[in-house]
Amino acid sequence: MLGWEFPPIINGGLGVACHDLSAAMSELADITMIVPKSSPDFKMKNMNLIGLNNLDVNSLATYFNNTQQQPFTLHTVPADINPYHTLQPENFEDTYCSLLTTEREKAGVFTIDQLYGNDIVSKVAQYASITAELASNMDFDVIHAHDWMTMLAGVKIKQQTGKPLVMHIHSLEVDRGGENSKGWVYQLEKKGMEYADLLMPVSHFTAQNIHQHYGIDKRKMFVIHNGSKVVKAFRSKRRFKEKTVLFVGRLTRQKGPEKFLDIASKVLEKDKDVRFIMAGSGDYFKPLLEQSSYRNIGNRFHMAGFLNSQKLNYLFSISDVYCMPSVSEPFGLSAVEAAQFKIPCVISKQSGVSEVLNGSLKFDFWDTDKAAGCILKLISDSVLRNKVIEDASQNLNSVSWEIAAKKIIDAYSLNQLI
Amino acid sequence: MPSICFYFQVHQPFRIRNYSFFDIGANIPYEDQQKNSDILNKVADKCYLKTNKKMLELIHRHQGKFKISYSISGTAIEQFEIYRPDVLKSFIDLSDTGCVEFLSETYNHSLSFIYSKDEFKRQVEKHAAVIKKYFNQEPGVFRNTELIYNNELAAYIEDMGYKGIICEGLDHILNGRTSNYLYKPVNTKNIKVLLKNYRLSDDIAFRFSDKGWAEYPLTADKFRNWIHAIAGNGETVNLFMDYETFGEHQWESTGIFDFLDHLPAEILKHPDFDFKTPSEVVESLPARDIYDVHNFSSWADTERDLSAWLSNSMQQEAIKQVYSIEKQILESNDSELIKGWERLQTSDHFYYMCTKFWNDGDVHKYFSPFDSPYDAYLYFMNVFSDIECRLKSKKKKIRKAAKPAKTKTTLSATNSAESGSLQKINTDTNIDKKKSQDKLKEHYSQMFSYMCET
Structure with missing residues (x-):
């Protein structure tokens, strides 16, 4: 299994998903997980976890001595490519430092702190060559790669060993950057997915996107909905009287934070006694703050910034409605978490989670009128509210990593990969 | 006989802490007490005590010929009471000489005149009471927060019984005239306006230690020559500046205290020149012309308008929210709640939210306790939300307290007409x-x- 983010070094939902999924799968199969960085003290049951940062740099150097046939030639262009738009740009020099010369330096790529950043191109390439070398000495049946950062590695290993390649798609470039985003990452994704034997998108929504934007046959795909860890839900007493609506996510285009602001001002037109809380940071932070003041809802619209899980859980525990207006959300684990806290969800139809969470009110991300109406209904109508919560808790029974893991193993054999 | 009129602004805001969303309703103090006391201690030692001592010495040395005036905000006095009573004592000592005048301003150094005349009046009266209490003076000259001024304010202040008001000497209003005379605001009867001579004032306040300035270094006799040069073309030179100029903005090592030490003697060398307090200036000199300021002006930034406090949507939203609950707050009769709300009016909070990050931005940044204007706004609004919540729960309590009384009366009514009420x-x-x-x-x-x- 090839992963990129892995606890405790995580940036978003991918690390959590990889960890929880591989833990569930390790009950059913032997797994070797290779990630660029892992904490040396972090051990997992039934699983061989390799972090490239923990390998001996000198022994690694030997891997580069035998030059291998590349699956496709890669020209590294100094470019500032950043899959998640929360990271601050580094200083200018770093951008152009990706031309690594010695082998030692090449292997040293993964000892630095950031998984993404300005030299992501060289990181992905180095990850691929080191991983391919490691794999040549291993015995396994299936290559299971997560997202575009590991695709190149997956392709290399398949070329080298002829083993079947499965690509697990948690997020696409067209989700993050919009459908016109067809740059380097898009090309890598497209080629990688074409080359793979089987694709596992996290939702039908993502499967449709892969088909529509990458032209890949749906028969090659097998949707695996994400699971979710069981969270100990609790309720806390709010320190203020107003009903509370919560948004959790990076403040980037993909998550539709400005839609949340629209919805908030529409709700507040009808009912002043509602507070809107936004947890998360990103490059929309300042514009949103200014807009909320411009719309005169500054005393009802709170931007709490990036929060740790303890504070986040507290927010879940005091909220009355969860709102996820994502423009393009492959899954949307946070809505599941909200449902676990017995909060009714108002979520956009452009999300994977809307396929599993039937106990929720859904809207098209652009239809903020409808979303505002749903929120007003949920906070005023306890019958509807209870019904939605009840339905959601029914749905939660089928959202689990164990089910996802079993489906994956079934899919392997169904497609005669094992 | 031209006079020199010194007025020094003494102000310290109650800076609010990094008050996060999670602090709302948690009974956490709004102010960063540590930061406030640290800053006050620093300024007290570097500026207030040292300069007050120097002023007292100069007044004694010149046997009543050296006169000055102060405007001390209510929030500064409160902080002296809490953290540095010795500073307050030194101001009282100065007041006892009879050569020091204390001006009137809004208690919380607020922008209230723009948003609520009632609140403005309440604050001016509150400030006058505290000046009376400590310095036994009844102020006759008014200066608004950061010299914010327009015709309407002058007329309003005259109605409140003041004889003089202070304003920036604005080039576009003076239109070639000099700021060294008294003027009469339009639509007023007797009130006179004293105009800040911003060139000479800023020579001391801003340029004194600027090595790039052509006149550097500024010495007392050089400054004296500039002052004496106005003889025949002016009756009062109004030098208005932040008191923190001495020792804080201009460090002691720049020689600012030596400059101050020699200045009165140098100026008094010319027999025609003397020092007057603003009230003496207003009483002894006539207004020579009309001064017509239709739009609000101030002494801040290069714009000399309200943009330092009210130019972006965050500033406007924050201040609008504050004044939107004025009536309910004052009706609550909860002194703690009122105090918290009053302190939110201090202009500095809105100054910190300013996003004009050009030349003036440096100044805003220097004074701001926050990392960015956005933080300033966020924390401010969280504090405001907390005040709103307290106000709401207070109201509820009052209503709850009122309710049982009501049921009692209805009970007695049912006793008298049971059948009817049953129906x-x-x-x-x-x-x-x-x-x-x-x-x-x-x-x-x-x-x-x-x-x-x-």
Whole structure:
């Protein structure tokens, strides 16, 4: 299994998903997980976890001595490519430092702190060559790669060993950057997915996107909905009287934070006694703050910034409605978490989670009128509210990593990969 | 006989802490007490005590010929009371010489005149009371926060009984005239306006230690020559500046205290020149012309307008929210709540939210305790939300307290006319039943539409 983010070094939902999924799968199969960085003290049951940062740099150097046939030639262009738009740009020099010369330096790529950043191109390439070398000495049946950062590695290993390649798609470039985003990452994704034997998108929504934007046959795909860890839900007493609506996510285009602001001002037109809380940071932070003041809802619209899980859980525990207006959300684990806290969800139809969470009110991300109406209904109508919560808790029974893991193993054999 | 009129601004705001969303309702103090006391201690030692000592010495040395005036904000006095009573004492000592005048301003150094005349008046009166209490003076000259001024303010202040008011000497209003005379604001009867001579004032306040300035270094006799040069073309030179100029903005090592030490003697060398307090200036000199300021002006930034406090949407939203709850706050009669709300009016909070990050931005940044204007706004609004919540729960308590009394009276009424009220109760319950049935119907129809969708 090839992963990129892995606890405790995580940036978003991918690390959590990889960890929880591989833990569930390790009950059913032997797994070797290779990630660029892992904490040396972090051990997992039934699983061989390799972090490239923990390998001996000198022994690694030997891997580069035998030059291998590349699956496709890669020209590294100094470019500032950043899959998640929360990271601050580094200083200018770093951008152009990706031309690594010695082998030692090449292997040293993964000892630095950031998984993404300005030299992501060289990181992905180095990850691929080191991983391919490691794999040549291993015995396994299936290559299971997560997202575009590991695709190149997956392709290399398949070329080298002829083993079947499965690509697990948690997020696409067209989700993050919009459908016109067809740059380097898009090309890598497209080629990688074409080359793979089987694709596992996290939702039908993502499967449709892969088909529509990458032209890949749906028969090659097998949707695996994400699971979710069981969270100990609790309720806390709010320190203020107003009903509370919560948004959790990076403040980037993909998550539709400005839609949340629209919805908030529409709700507040009808009912002043509602507070809107936004947890998360990103490059929309300042514009949103200014807009909320411009719309005169500054005393009802709170931007709490990036929060740790303890504070986040507290927010879940005091909220009355969860709102996820994502423009393009492959899954949307946070809505599941909200449902676990017995909060009714108002979520956009452009999300994977809307396929599993039937106990929720859904809207098209652009239809903020409808979303505002749903929120007003949920906070005023306890019958509807209870019904939605009840339905959601029914749905939660089928959202689990164990089910996802079993489906994956079934899919392997169904497609005669094992 | 031209006079020199010194006025020094003494102000310290109650800076609010990094008050996060999670602090709302948690009974956490709004102010960063540590930071406030640290800053006050620093400024007290570097500036207030040292300069006050120097001023006292100069007054004694010149046997009453050296006169100055101060405007001390209510929030500064409160902080002296809490953290540095010795500073307050040194101001009282100065006041006892009879050569020091204390001016009137809004207690909380607020922008209240722009948003609420009632609150403005209340604060001016509150400030006058505290000046009376400590310095036994009844102020006759008014200066508004950061010299914010327009014709309307001058007229309003005259109605409140003041004889003089202070304003920036604005080039576009003076239109070639000099700021070294008294003027009369339009639409007023007797009040006179004293104009800041911003060139000479800023020579001391801003340029004194600027090595790039052509006149550097500024010495007392050089400055004296500039002052004496106005003889025949002016009657009063108004030198208005922040008191923190001495020792804080211009460090002791720049020689600012030596400059101050020699200045009065140098100026008094010319027999025609003397020092006057603003009230003496207003009483002894006539207004020579009309000074017409239609739009608000101030002494801040290069714009000399309100943009330092009210130019972006965050500043406007924050201040609008504050004044939107004025009536409820004052009606609550809760002194703690009122105090918290009053302190939110201090202009500095809005200054920190300013996003004009050009030349003036440096100044804003220097004074701001926050990392960015956005932080300043966030924390401010969280504090405001907390005040709103306290106000709401207070109201509820009052209502709760009022309720049992009501039921008692209705009880006695039912005793007297039992049968009639019983009937009424029956019809009431019937109406309730019907209402709840209607509500249920509505619920079902909403649920139906929800089920259809899912």
